[in-house]
Amino acid sequence: MYFAALLARTEDGWEASDTELDDVETLSDLADLAREASPDDDTVLVLIEQEDAWFGVVRIDGEDDPRIYVSDAAAAARSSYGEILLTDELLGREPGDDSADLDSLDLDGTEDGEPADDDADADAGDGGSAEAVPHGPVGDTAVLDDLGVSEKELLSLSEDALTSIAESLGASDVLETVR
Numbered sequence: 001m002y003f004a005a006l007l008a009r010t011e012d013g014w015e016a017s018d019t020e021l022d023d024v025e026t027l028s029d030l031a032d033l034a035r036e037a038s039p040d041d042d043t044v045l046v047l048i049e050q051e052d053a054w055f056g057v058v059r060i061d062g063e064d065d066p067r068i069y070v071s072d073a074a075a076a077a078r079s080s081y082g083e084i085l086l087t088d089e090l091l092g093r094e095p096g097d098d099s100a101d102l103d104s105l106d107l108d109g110t111e112d113g114e115p116a117d118d119d120a121d122a123d124a125g126d127g128g129s130a131e132a133v134p135h136g137p138v139g140d141t142a143v144l145d146d147l148g149v150s151e152k153e154l155l156s157l158s159e160d161a162l163t164s165i166a167e168s169l170g171a172s173d174v175l176e177t178v179r
Helices: 027-036 073-077 080-085 098-105 119-132 151-156 161-169 172-178
Strands: 002-010 013-018 043-050 054-061 067-070
Touching: 002 161, 002 172, 013 172, 027 043, 027 054, 027 080, 043 080, 043 161, 054 073, 054 080, 054 161, 067 080, 073 080, 151 161, 161 172
Parallel strands: none
Antiparallel strands: 002 013, 002 043, 043 054, 054 067
């Protein structure tokens, strides 16, 4: 089960809204959705979690490029919402390097029930995907530093991470209203 919310910082404090990500296909779509939540170009945080498996924070400051942190890239890669956040740049891949994406699909010719010609080749593909999407955190660990969540704190979060982040921001009450 997923939870996603937008936290927009205003002059009156944080405002929260839950958000549907069904129509979001790219990071650019997600950034546009976040910018709509704050007409004054204030900071907007997109908080996404999947039941203690992983969480992500996307920070949008006006028209600046989104800043992203994902707690476990390998877990997020198995999620349609996680895939939105795991850009080539975030994973350290060259843009347009589709070979890493194809490796993660594990297409070895047996999709139609045909036997694999060489099991060693199929195993080599698995090794490529492990390198393409690392286990553990990726992204900007300082994404919330100036808002009261240090890199060390962010890296130590696991269960109830979004609640802990909201508490540090002074936004736990508004986040709970949309949870």
